[in-house]
Amino acid sequence: MNSERYQRGQATLSSIHGHVGEGVMKQLADIAPDFARMIIEFPYGDIYSRGVLSAKERQIATIASLATLGHAPTELKAHIQGGLNVGCTRQEIVEILMQMAVYAGFPAALNGLMVAKDLFAELDQKPPSD
Amino acid sequence: MNSERYQRGQATLSSIHGHVGEGVMKQLADIAPDFARMIIEFPYGDIYSRGVLSAKERQIATIASLATLGHAPTELKAHIQGGLNVGCTRQEIVEILMQMAVYAGFPAALNGLMVAKDLFAELDQKPPSD
Amino acid sequence: MNSERYQRGQATLSSIHGHVGEGVMKQLADIAPDFARMIIEFPYGDIYSRGVLSAKERQIATIASLATLGHAPTELKAHIQGGLNVGCTRQEIVEILMQMAVYAGFPAALNGLMVAKDLFAELDQKPPSD
Amino acid sequence: MNSERYQRGQATLSSIHGHVGEGVMKQLADIAPDFARMIIEFPYGDIYSRGVLSAKERQIATIASLATLGHAPTELKAHIQGGLNVGCTRQEIVEILMQMAVYAGFPAALNGLMVAKDLFAELDQKPPSD
Amino acid sequence: MNSERYQRGQATLSSIHGHVGEGVMKQLADIAPDFARMIIEFPYGDIYSRGVLSAKERQIATIASLATLGHAPTELKAHIQGGLNVGCTRQEIVEILMQMAVYAGFPAALNGLMVAKDLFAELDQKPPSD
Amino acid sequence: MNSERYQRGQATLSSIHGHVGEGVMKQLADIAPDFARMIIEFPYGDIYSRGVLSAKERQIATIASLATLGHAPTELKAHIQGGLNVGCTRQEIVEILMQMAVYAGFPAALNGLMVAKDLFAELDQKPPSD
Numbered sequence: 001m002n003s004e005r006y007q008r009g010q011a012t013l014s015s016i017h018g019h020v021g022e023g024v025m026k027q028l029a030d031i032a033p034d035f036a037r038m039i040i041e042f043p044y045g046d047i048y049s050r051g052v053l054s055a056k057e058r059q060i061a062t063i064a065s066l067a068t069l070g071h072a073p074t075e076l077k078a079h080i081q082g083g084l085n086v087g088c089t090r091q092e093i094v095e096i097l098m099q100m101a102v103y104a105g106f107p108a109a110l111n112g113l114m115v116a117k118d119l120f121a122e123l124d125q126k127p128p129s130d
Numbered sequence: 131m132n133s134e135r136y137q138r139g140q141a142t143l144s145s146i147h148g149h150v151g152e153g154v155m156k157q158l159a160d161i162a163p164d165f166a167r168m169i170i171e172f173p174y175g176d177i178y179s180r181g182v183l184s185a186k187e188r189q190i191a192t193i194a195s196l197a198t199l200g201h202a203p204t205e206l207k208a209h210i211q212g213g214l215n216v217g218c219t220r221q222e223i224v225e226i227l228m229q230m231a232v233y234a235g236f237p238a239a240l241n242g243l244m245v246a247k248d249l250f251a252e253l254d255q256k257p258p259s260d
Numbered sequence: 261m262n263s264e265r266y267q268r269g270q271a272t273l274s275s276i277h278g279h280v281g282e283g284v285m286k287q288l289a290d291i292a293p294d295f296a297r298m299i300i301e302f303p304y305g306d307i308y309s310r311g312v313l314s315a316k317e318r319q320i321a322t323i324a325s326l327a328t329l330g331h332a333p334t335e336l337k338a339h340i341q342g343g344l345n346v347g348c349t350r351q352e353i354v355e356i357l358m359q360m361a362v363y364a365g366f367p368a369a370l371n372g373l374m375v376a377k378d379l380f381a382e383l384d385q386k387p388p389s390d
Numbered sequence: 391m392n393s394e395r396y397q398r399g400q401a402t403l404s405s406i407h408g409h410v411g412e413g414v415m416k417q418l419a420d421i422a423p424d425f426a427r428m429i430i431e432f433p434y435g436d437i438y439s440r441g442v443l444s445a446k447e448r449q450i451a452t453i454a455s456l457a458t459l460g461h462a463p464t465e466l467k468a469h470i471q472g473g474l475n476v477g478c479t480r481q482e483i484v485e486i487l488m489q490m491a492v493y494a495g496f497p498a499a500l501n502g503l504m505v506a507k508d509l510f511a512e513l514d515q516k517p518p519s520d
Numbered sequence: 521m522n523s524e525r526y527q528r529g530q531a532t533l534s535s536i537h538g539h540v541g542e543g544v545m546k547q548l549a550d551i552a553p554d555f556a557r558m559i560i561e562f563p564y565g566d567i568y569s570r571g572v573l574s575a576k577e578r579q580i581a582t583i584a585s586l587a588t589l590g591h592a593p594t595e596l597k598a599h600i601q602g603g604l605n606v607g608c609t610r611q612e613i614v615e616i617l618m619q620m621a622v623y624a625g626f627p628a629a630l631n632g633l634m635v636a637k638d639l640f641a642e643l644d645q646k647p648p649s650d
Numbered sequence: 651m652n653s654e655r656y657q658r659g660q661a662t663l664s665s666i667h668g669h670v671g672e673g674v675m676k677q678l679a680d681i682a683p684d685f686a687r688m689i690i691e692f693p694y695g696d697i698y699s700r701g702v703l704s705a706k707e708r709q710i711a712t713i714a715s716l717a718t719l720g721h722a723p724t725e726l727k728a729h730i731q732g733g734l735n736v737g738c739t740r741q742e743i744v745e746i747l748m749q750m751a752v753y754a755g756f757p758a759a760l761n762g763l764m765v766a767k768d769l770f771a772e773l774d775q776k777p778p779s780d
Contacts (some may be wrong), residue, residue: 024630031637032614034700035621035629042692043232043626050684052225057190060183061226064191065233068198070331071590072233072627094292095182096191101295102173103195103202103495106303107332109295110284117291154500161507162484164310165491165499172302173496180294200721201460202497224682231685233625236693237722239685240674247681303492312485313450320447321454321486325493328458330591332493355442356451358555362433363455363462365753366563367592369555370544377551414760421767422744424570425751425759432562433756440554461720462757563752572745573710580707581714581746585753588718592753615702616711622693623715623722 006037009045016048016055016082024078059083063096067112068104076115090120136167139175146178146185146212154208189213193226197242198234207245220250266297269305276308276315276342284338319343323356327372328364337375350380396427399435406438406445406472414468449473453486457502458494466505480510526557529565536568536575536602544598579603583616587632588624597635610640656687659695666698666705666732674728709733713746717762718754727765740770 013021028036048058059082066076080093093116101109143151158166178188189212196206210223223246231239273281288296308318319342326336340353353376361369403411418426438448449472456466470483483506491499533541548556568578579602586596600613613636621629663671678686698708709732716726730743743766751759 027637028630028633031640032618032633035614035618035633038618038621038692038696039626039630042688042696046688046692047229047232050225050228052221053190053229057187057222058225058229060187060190061194061229062233064194065198065230066627068195069233069590069625069627070329072631075233075627075630091182092187094295095180095188098180098292098295098298099177099183099188099191100195101298101495102177103192103199103205103497105329105491105493105495105498106299107326107329107335107493108495110288110299110335111332113288113292113295117287120291157507158500158503161510162488162503165484165488165503168302168306168488168491169496169500172298172306176298176302196497199460199495199497200719202501205497205500224685228682228685228688231625231688233627235621235623235625235628235719236689237623237716237719237725238625240678240689240725241722243678243682243685247677250681307489307492310485310488312481313489317447317450317482318485318489320443320450321489322493324451324454325458325490328455329493330589335493351442352447354552354555355440358440358552358558359437359443359448359451360455361555361558361755362437363452363459363465363755363757365589365751365755365758366559367586367589367595367753368755370548370559370595371592373548373552373555377547380551417767418760418763421770422748422763425744425748425763428562428566428748428751429756429760432558432566436558436562456757459720459755459757462761465757465760567749567752570745570748572741573749577707577710577742578749580703580710581749582753584711584714585718585750588715589753595753611702612707615700618700619697619703619708619711620715622697623712623719623725 003041005041005045007045008049009040009043012049013040013044016044016059016086017078018085020078020081055086056083056088059086059088060092060096063093063112064100067097067100067108070104070108070111073111073115076112077119080116080119084123090116133171135171135175137175138179139170139173142174142178143170146174146189146216147208148215150208150211185216186213186218189216189218190222190226193223193242194230197227197230197238200234200238200241203241203245206242207249210246210249214253220246263301265301265305267305268309269300269303272304272308273300276304276319276346277338278345280338280341315346316343316348319346319348320352320356323353323372324360327357327360327368330364330368330371333371333375336372337379340376340379344383350376393431395431395435397435398439399430399433402439403430403434406434406449406476407468408475410468410471445476446473446478449476449478450482450486453483453502454490457487457490457498460494460498460501463501463505466502467509470506470509474513480506523561525561525565527565528569529560529563532568533560533564536564536579536606537598538605540598540601575606576603576608579606579608580612580616583613583632584620587617587620587628590624590628590631593631593635596632597639600636600639604643610636653691655691655695657695658699659690659693662694662699663690666694666709666736667728668735670728670731705736706733706738709736709738710742710746713743713762714750717747717750717758720754720758720761723761723765726762727769730766730769734773740766 025036062079063083066072066079083093097109097112155166192209193213196202196209213223227239227242285296322339323343326332343353357369357372415426452469453473456462473483487499487502545556582599583603586592586599603613617629617632675686712729713733716722733743747759747762
């Protein structure tokens, strides 16, 4: 847990997801703690920390991929929030999801937009201190 | 064929794919000419022409989606070329594809990288006037 | 909104889905109104309005596709209802979904049948005036 | 091999695919002969023989499903041929595949159309006695 | 219902799923009773009864496949329970699901682990006589 | 390249794939050398080296996953060979692939069997010293 990869991954994870990412790690703690560690080390420590692409460009790619998969709405929601956190506007998120109609079909795009709509509504109901 | 959507789509298609996009349209000419027209009108005339996202950001989303699908290497190759045409570097393309290992699995990422490798090799063999 | 494509799409949408299609459009109104318009214009105005296939044959293809995707139960339910509206019997819907076991696997077929079962139960509980 | 299911499946397979279906069975003969038998018994003996849907309606569903999957061009080609054999016109096949752009994305539809184009070209080159 | 395949399938189904498998059959009874019968006859009567692989090895393959599909959490849960019933440990189930991150992506693996977590929690709350 | 994860991954990779795995690494050397390293470190160094499941059980899960994906025949072929290397018989490989008809559909199973058939034929043509 003190490896350089883990430390770097933890920092990158926090820069994208804030404290929300900790929830997934806690859910995994009793069933697959090594997988929680690997999520921090590989996607965040190895991949997202590489530079070359900006944090915003990486979230665009991830949102496109998750909307295309279609079966991961929880992860899509987390990465739409991550996209907002690193500088995407809501309008940009909507455009990425609309564009997925071309490649993954209208249902995948529509379901992605419904995930974004849910998140945006939650954000509008939260007090600003959140 | 003279509609505003078609004209706008044709211009956007050319700005991304150059003359290469015409090849697909010719292949469709005898079997599904209306589909060739729709490709120009909907993805290019309606979606890619909307602004909000830059041309480069839209190619990042498309490359991520096509690599995730896994079953469309021809389209992936065309959009990697399109990405290069609108300002992505080869290194950025490689990063998008590597990132897909996280969401779509290592085989999808690896196969996407092999598509990019083939395209880069073709580009390196072409005379500069191309 | 007054384009020929939109008018034609709206008419085709109503002929398949009745007033139910309006619900999706309203859900999109605040987040992606252009996407709501595009759903009417492209799938319904451009594709479903082309003739060649009967309305029933087009719903058979759509139900098969959505059951195969597996990640779009809401859209599948809407198109099973659409299939009933344009002349498919419940028994025919069930046969399409059973056949999907061959191509998309038993879980995709089973989940599609559960969607149909839910819809049929809802229809049986509604008063006839609906 | 003499079971009622096998006999019925063999007859249904022949009515859809003619002698072409035998090729697949021969390819499986040395590696998985039981799977060749099961293909005849389950999809053809149990599913396609059930009636309720016409042979043409069943091919529409299958073509839609295979185009949606995207990873089975050989099977798609066989079932486009099967569709023609049981009464679909080429124009109807093209319409089914175009419609898949809505649900499975434009690349899946485009690749399906390329499969159909290849088959139609082969058919046009064959002497009429075939 | 008295065919040899059905009898063999029923016995195999019970050996993997206990009485739980009956629930699915009852759900299908009013909408697609033939499909309920086919589930017993083909997957359980024809495939799972073939030997060559152990019951445990077959559940490993099924859990890997269902986690990869991503859109069938109900079936995945049933087969994780089935895996436990035929000798997989919880730790082994977790390892199969973690390994799916490599091939189907981290979201598919994570969602599979959440399904396992739910099941394990349910099992821990049940009295031992269940 | 000298990290413990890399060393462990390299040893595990060799124990499954022999020298064949080196080919993929060489193909990646000029385009994405870091991805080549990550393939050794994460799937082989982190996942396959964990124990709990036997090497054979892990190949069963991988073959099932890759056959289900349908779009990665090259990786499927490599892991069928890997399965043979760690103790699966050809007959067991065939059974895993047949079983995938239930979950991923008959085309995915059939295409997987064709990949196995190709590999088995290649192996039979090689002199024994290979």
